[in-house]
Amino acid sequence: MGDAPARLGVGMVGYSFMGAAHSQAWRTAPRFFDLPLRPSMTALAGRNRDNVTVAADKLGWDSVETDWRTLLTRDDVDLIDICTPGDTHAEIAIAALDAGKHVLCEKPLANSVAEAEEMVAAAERAAARGVLSMVGFTYRRVPAIQLARQLVADGRIGTVRHVRAQYLQDWLSDASAPLSWRMDKDKAGSGALGDIGAHIIDLTQFITGESVTGVSGMLETFVSERPVATEFAGLAGKGGDEVGPVTVDDAACFLARMSGGGVGVFEATRFAQGRKNAIRIEINGSRGSVAFDFEDMNVLHFFDAEEPAATAGFRRIVVTEADHAYIASWWPPGHALGYEHAFTHQVVDLVGAVAAGEQPAPSFADGLAVQKVLDAVERSAEKGAWLDV
Ligand code: SOE
Numbered sequence: 001m002g003d004a005p006a007r008l009g010v011g012m013v014g015y016s017f018m019g020a021a022h023s024q025a026w027r028t029a030p031r032f033f034d035l036p037l038r039p040s041m042t043a044l045a046g047r048n049r050d051n052v053t054v055a056a057d058k059l060g061w062d063s064v065e066t067d068w069r070t071l072l073t074r075d076d077v078d079l080i081d082i083c084t085p086g087d088t089h090a091e092i093a094i095a096a097l098d099a100g101k102h103v104l105c106e107k108p109l110a111n112s113v114a115e116a117e118e119m120v121a122a123a124e125r126a127a128a129r130g131v132l133s134m135v136g137f138t139y140r141r142v143p144a145i146q147l148a149r150q151l152v153a154d155g156r157i158g159t160v161r162h163v164r165a166q167y168l169q170d171w172l173s174d175a176s177a178p179l180s181w182r183m184d185k186d187k188a189g190s191g192a193l194g195d196i197g198a199h200i201i202d203l204t205q206f207i208t209g210e211s212v213t214g215v216s217g218m219l220e221t222f223v224s225e226r227p228v229a230t231e232f233a234g235l236a237g238k239g240g241d242e243v244g245p246v247t248v249d250d251a252a253c254f255l256a257r258m259s260g261g262g263v264g265v266f267e268a269t270r271f272a273q274g275r276k277n278a279i280r281i282e283i284n285g286s287r288g289s290v291a292f293d294f295e296d297m298n299v300l301h302f303f304d305a306e307e308p309a310a311t312a313g314f315r316r317i318v319v320t321e322a323d324h325a326y327i328a329s330w331w332p333p334g335h336a337l338g339y340e341h342a343f344t345h346q347v348v349d350l351v352g353a354v355a356a357g358e359q360p361a362p363s364f365a366d367g368l369a370v371q372k373v374l375d376a377v378e379r380s381a382e383k384g385a386w387l388d389v
Pocket of ligand 1: 169195277
């Protein structure tokens with residue numbers, strides 16, 4: 001029996017939807033994967049002691065703090081996991097990195113390019129001291145997305161011609177759905193564009209290995225005021241009689257040029273009635289295509305244009321084989337994974353990188369690259385013009 005892995009003390013800030021998803025990952029990862037460090041769910045930080053104590057008990061955290069700054073002074077905390085709205089990411093991440101704590105920060109990295117640049121500078125300073133950081137674009141860690149990237153990297157679809165990416169939700173289609181921080185520009189930075197558009201920007205860049213170099217965008221807010229929430233959890237809540245303004249986009253659409261010469265069409269909306277969490281990506285290349293829909297997340301569709309016409313067609317690959325990314329630690333073929341597994345895979349890869357002293361991916365620099373595209377789309381929409389990223 002080898003020595004037990006060294007402890008990795010984790011302190012998490014925030015305990016709502018993302019806090020619950022990350023907590024599940026910290027609990028589950030060491031039970032299904034052989035990790036080189038043993039994550040210890042040491043402390044959960046939240047402003048209200050009663051509420052954070054209930055959350056810590058429910059989510060499995062050993063202690064609580066009512067000020068995240070205290071986490072940075074604790075010798076039993078090695079890594080800070082930031083699960084708070086975007087307006088707090090820069091302050092917490094920079095302070096944590098400067099205090100010598102590794103950082104996992106939810107997406108989007110920040111609410112502006114300027115903040116993201118400050119975070120990258122802090123990450124570079126910290127990395128020089130062996131203190132590492134990652135931004136939480138978890139969908140990269142869906143096995144079908146990993147397979148799509150591998151097929152593109154292996155040249156199986158040839159030169160990328162088209163990137164077609166949608167992130168379709170409908171949780172705000174009802175005008176009576178109450179306000180949450182995600183509809184407040186000061187908190188969230190933007191609406192559908194940054195919250196879910198960030199995911200498809202990162203995913204298409206991850207799958208193709210290319211970057212968005214230019215955009216022409218439009219933003220729309222369909223419902224300009226909503227009831228102020230009296231209670232809210234996840235993506236749903238109850239509103240009272242008071243109303244408040246929606247200060248972000250409900251939907252974002254943009255055209256894009258890709259660094260490899262291809263063209264892109266992107267759409268992110270919370271008003272696609274009937275689409276709940278539909279990340280739909282299709283990449284068409286000179287030799288074939290890949291297509292994915294998160295609402296059927298264990299499947300990748302692959303078209304090989306080299307196939308003889310008589311038998312050519314999109315192949316429906318069920319990505320649950322032992323040699324597909326991450327699957328060997330889970331279940332036999334066909335026993336599907338879910339939304340939460342990508343968060344567990346995120347912990348597995350982060351812990352592995354920290355143990356090896358290697359830069360985790362996606363890095364804060366990857367987060368900044370997404371932030372620059374988000375910013376270019378917003379400026380393009382304001383100007384009604386094509387802009388380089
Ligand atoms: C809401 O749109 C949301 O919770 C996003 O904020 C998450 O990043 C996404 O994974 C699910 O939907």
